[in-house]
Amino acid sequence: MERIKEAIERAADKRDEHKAPSYAGVPKQQRPFQAISSSGEISDKINYPISYLNTQIHHVDDTWLKKNRVLHGGSEPEIISAYKLLRTQVLQKMNANNWKSLAVISARSGQGSTLTAVNLAISIAMEYRHTTLLADFNLKAPQVHRYFNYEPTIGLSDYLLHDAPVNDMLFNPGIESLVVLPGREAFDDSSERLMSPSVRGLVDDMVHRYKSRLVIFDLPPLLESDDTVAFLDQFDAGLLVVEECKTTKSDILRMSELLGDKPILGTLLNNASG
């Protein structure tokens, strides 16, 4: 908490040195960021001018996005509408329950949880009433930045190791209302880290900083490490990703066992052929 505050204050000092991005003219309620008052209190109102002075903007090539199956304006209509359906239901349920953070969970690697998280975040961000923070908390193998063809100079690992300012890590992949917190280095003791107070503090900050912000976590596959289970109490709800012809019924059963009472918004069938 303290560190973020300091980080943000430090960032605020540099504010004036940067040029305001083109988002400055965006109406208030649509701005994803709200400045923390100097008193350190979290403000409910979106009164403060939102600026992206904190976050870098990194544009991604359309071809890259296509190649990596990332959702974008030129995607196939059926893909866009499928994600729209997902997004709508997710948002409905999150709002109905007043949930703020969502973890995208799959059973095993390669079943599309990271891609789903990315595409869901993009889909939500496209309806830019909701600001979305996509956080790559896969400390074993951070992947999210790759989808945006972005090589972070600093990432979450640097925060955990060196207390690097999180604000400096955030980037905007050229899509309105979407901010990404990348990983960078991998950890062996990822699950222990995730349970550390520094991570708790960061998560708390991220979730409670802005009212309308939705945080989407990308985590390692549930059945391949204990990270997600360790992180279980730090997110509000989960979304299960099931890949057609890949996820077995027993895996699903196991997942539900591990998740226990954790609220799950529902399942998503990925890579379907029908």
Place this chain on the structure above:
Amino acid sequence: MESQISPADILNAIKRRRKSALIAFFIVLVASLSYALFAAPTYRSSATILIEQQEIPQDLVRSTVTSFADQRIQMTIQRVMTFAKLSQLIKKYDLYPEEREKEPLELVVEMMREDINHRMISAEVVDPRSGRPMEATIAFNIAYNSESAKTAQTVANELTSLFLKENIKNRTEMAEEAESFLSAEVVRLRNKSQDLEQKLSDFKEKNLRKLPELTTLNLNLMDRAEREYSELSRQIKALEERKVYLESQLNQQSPHANTVGDGSQSVLTPEARAKLLQNRYISLLAKYSEKHPDVVKTKRQLDNLLQEVEIPNDSRFISQQTEIYRAQMSKLLTKYDSEHPDVKSLASVIKTFEQQLVDLEISAEYENDDADNPAYVQLAASLEAAKVELLHLKASQTKVKKKLDELEISLLESPNVEREYRSLARDYENTARKYQEVKAKQLEASLAMSLEQERKGERFTLIEPPLLPVKPVKPNRILIAVAGVVMSFVMAGGLILLLEKVDQTIRSGRALQQFTGAPPLAVIPHIVTLEEVTARKRMTILLLGLSLAGVVGVTMAVHYAFMPLDVLWYVALRKLG
């Protein structure tokens, strides 16, 4: 089990498993087609043999071959298919050459047995006796399968002729056996019959009178004998009474006339007088002593008489007189010695009398002429007669008694004898009858034997000799090819089913819904990248090109290395059509 499977699911399943399905499909297809084209043909040559009924009606000559036609056919086939006969055939026609090198001969013979088929041909007939329809075997078929048409025909021919020969041999053997058995029985029974006959007549001889036929006669005889016996008894009794009467009468009479007591005077013969004197002397001597004057006087009278006349021929008189003289002699000897002249003269008189007695006894036996009393004589004669008759009657009675006893024994033993006799008679009759029966049967059997020997009995006739087969009986190539195609689909389908069943992953939104209880929030289809599209295109082209090349290559290879294509075409046509 999934509740509803939509066509979309099926299509998806096929798409998913297309690789494995195609592989399965082609493997099965190629296998069956090659089998259809290249499998070795089996040719089959068969002979049909008709079972002809006996020409001569069964009522006239009954066959001794009594088993059912089916049974006989089976038996004959077994005799033909023995190891010995078949191995002979194998060697003669060089059958199964490759197998003979690898396998032992027993297995090869077994293979040959499997290549031999037989089949009964029956027809529905109406049983003449019961009027019900029934199946009768009227013909049968014997066939041989081989890879070569010629071999099939040749071997089938051999088998058929072997079969027919065996059958004939079998039948004549059976008939001959029956006949010889019956002949032996006839001989046996004849001997037995003769033995029993002999026994019976021996028995009859031995027990002649006890035979049951004589029972009535015996009873009658016994009756008569009993009556005779009682008659005789009666007569004897009467005669004995008479005898007693006569004896008493006789005792009252004196054998000599006028010698009863004193007083009666008559002229007596010197013999009578001598007897009278003797009697008087004896009776006087009984009363008085010899010194008595009456005694002396009588004695002197008697002595004088005896010197004058002949000695009477009466043994009694003589012996009595001898006794008298002997008594006198003993008296004299007390007084005088043996040299005394009285003693000597008396001794000579005694001697004379003794001699007379001896002579009398030798010469005259039955003369009983010493009695001269007519009444006495008559009575004596009557008594004698009665005595003699009594003896006769008694003898007769004994005889009759004996006869009676014998008859009784006969009658008593008659039942036993009867029983034994009847049993012997019965045995004999039975044996005789049996002998007749068996003799009749033997005649029949020898007729049947002739029947078989002249082939007039039931016959097997070859009506359809083995022909050279033109088309193979196996394999039905078209059928196999079609079946093969069908099987390929079935196998592919089956494989798909199997893989789907085994697959434990979620394969559709509905499956996910079924499993988790809620439908997925969304279904994201597969996002296609440009690279994938181009890659797929490339793959398709490659596959097409390869297949084309493959087909061309195989065709060329077949054409140059195996058989030219046009020839192959005609071969295939022939094989299939």
